[in-house]
Amino acid sequence: MDVKPAPAIAVDNLVKRYKTATAVDGISFQLAPGTVTGLLGGNGAGKTTTIAMIMGLVTPTAGTVAVLGAQMPKQRYRVLHRMNFESPYVDMPMRLTVRQNLSVFAQLYAVPDEAVRIASLAVDLDLTEFLDRPAGKLSAGQKTRVSLAKSLLNKPDVLLLDEPTASLDPDTADWVRTHLERYRAETGATILLASHNMNEVERLCERVIIMKKGRVEDDDTPARLLARYSRETLEEVFLDVARGRQREVAG
């Protein structure tokens, strides 16, 4: 008999209301361990707020979030050392060099063999020549790679990525995606990825959750979404959902 593994992330009837707005409106989903899931949605769809609640940075108004069995944010210290994230909404201290920044975070996460781990990530993410340069002197793409290196320092079991390849050139973006694929294959990590890049989502994700106005509008594998909407690409599916055409298209 198959025993279904406990979900790495379990979101149940999650609601986040601010004074005048509802950012997340009763969403539920579970992510199996070792899966890569894409979280799609336009600006203001509630993706970042959802990820922030999963990280324990924002307290839900109602509903629950559990990560690796720990209720967030109440039990966050049970699991924060097994998680990490990358987001364009946070930066690394600009005056510190890349190596100094990564060293500080390595120590915070109690990473063993800190220097070896940083050197290895620097090679993987093509950062070696920038290691001793202040983070503020890097290009946008280089900063994104540093941020990604920080998110992988502790070899997290749960990795939350918000636009991980934004502002990267196509070659570097492809390199990063390859690295993420390899990281998942090697570690069995669970990855939740918010992105506006549909090619990235199609390539990396075995499941796609589409959000709109704080709600989950659709949730399936890329192949089944394409079939259901009779579309060639996820971008067309995204536009159908964003423009409210999903009902007549998907039935």
Added chain:
Amino acid sequence: MTDTGLEFSLNRVAAMVRRYWYLLISSWPRLLDLVYWPTVQMLMWGFLQAYVSQNSGYFANAAGVFIGAVLLWDILFRGQLGFSISFLEEMWARNLGNLMMSPLRPAEFISALMIMSIVRLLIGMIPVTFLAIVFFGFNLWSMGLALVAFFINLILTSWAIGIFVAGLLLRNGMGAESMAWTIMFLFLPLTCVYYPVAVLPHWLQYVSWSLPPTYVFEGMRALLIDHVFRVDLMLEAFAFNVVLFGGAVFAFLKLLDSARTQGSLLQGAD
């Protein structure tokens, strides 16, 4: 691993101290700034005292009372500023999300900020105390054990205010930044840095005696004018500081909870 958040890791505190140390040594103007204002203040008040003491019996008998007040005030003011600036560095760098998402506990974060407040204070104040000897013959270090008692009480107050301001910054974002720079100036008239408490209106003296630094500045005047070290004042200051520090930590934790509820820890969230 438990989920209480009460575990304390010296390693994580060291990581944060390392981060602030890297920042401090990355810019010589920042280092110079630590010494610049205390030096200017000490010189201005020192020369003023030198002038006034030639024309006033009180000041002739109270050698060093102005310079002593300036130096102790700087411990209070720059202790809080050192704490708050290190915290503000995280907000200016948009690094707070990275820290709040890391295993760093609030107590560890606060401990690192307290350590950095002392580091910044020592860098700024030690040269100035020696300049006070050179220019005015005023030796702060000659206060000995009394200086230790003054320092402990002043730094505890400065940390309590720093912790409260950090909570306000977490809850209200950069809108509360001006509090970090100005809040301590409320203490300047009320804690009677440059004059005895008896100068205040009777009703305001109750307010003044509820603030720990008042006991330190009265204690300093007792030491310099009457040559008496008032242990009783230092113990009362310490008792008030314990209450103030506890209240500040409580307020910080409540404001942190509120920041999580309001979503203000993630700047730019949609």
